Amino acid sequence: MPANPGIWGDGSGAYSPTLMDGELIATATTLIEARSDDSKHTVAAAARAAGGQIITGVNVSHFTGGPCAELVVIGQAVTEGAGELVEIVAVGDQQRGVLSPCGRCRQVLADYFPEIRVIIPTGTEPRSVAIAELLPWGFS
Numbered sequence: 001m002p003a004n005p006g007i008w009g010d011g012s013g014a015y016s017p018t019l020m021d022g023e024l025i026a027t028a029t030t031l032i033e034a035r036s037d038d039s040k041h042t043v044a045a046a047a048r049a050a051g052g053q054i055i056t057g058v059n060v061s062h063f064t065g066g067p068c069a070e071l072v073v074i075g076q077a078v079t080e081g082a083g084e085l086v087e088i089v090a091v092g093d094q095q096r097g098v099l100s101p102c103g104r105c106r107q108v109l110a111d112y113f114p115e116i117r118v119i120i121p122t123g124t125e126p127r128s129v130a131i132a133e134l135l136p137w138g139f140s
């Protein structure tokens with residue numbers, strides 16, 4: 001049971017890992033919109049830790065292969081001692097909305113947090129899926 005169950009899922013107070021955490025989308029959207037004039041930071045990610053805490057980060061664009069926002073969030077979660085991450089979303093700048101994680105991020109997320117859920121775009125409404133659905137037969 002998360003420490004702060006009232007902020008999970010549909011707001012009913014009952015956490016369900018199958019419910020999408022809309023607060024994560026709102027948090028990442030607010031963050032990237034605040035950086036909309038910055039061409040080096042074009043994606044924000046927000047993740048929920050098992051204790052309820054939200055961790056955020058932005059990508060670090062660089063020709064040497066700067067990290068995606070999801071990877072920055074993982075580092076920030078460790079920095080803050082947030083522990084296990086249970087759900088994550090990335091949102092693009094300039095109203096691009098929810099973005100699907102790249103292949104590298106899928107592999108890292110699966111290796112670090114095998115039970116994490118990822119909010120992805122579907123063409124209509126975003127939905128939350130298990131990382132295993134995004135990386136079937138991944139490298140191990």
Ligand SMILES: [Zn+2]
Pocket residue numbers: 068069070101102103104105106
């Ligand atoms: Zn990535």
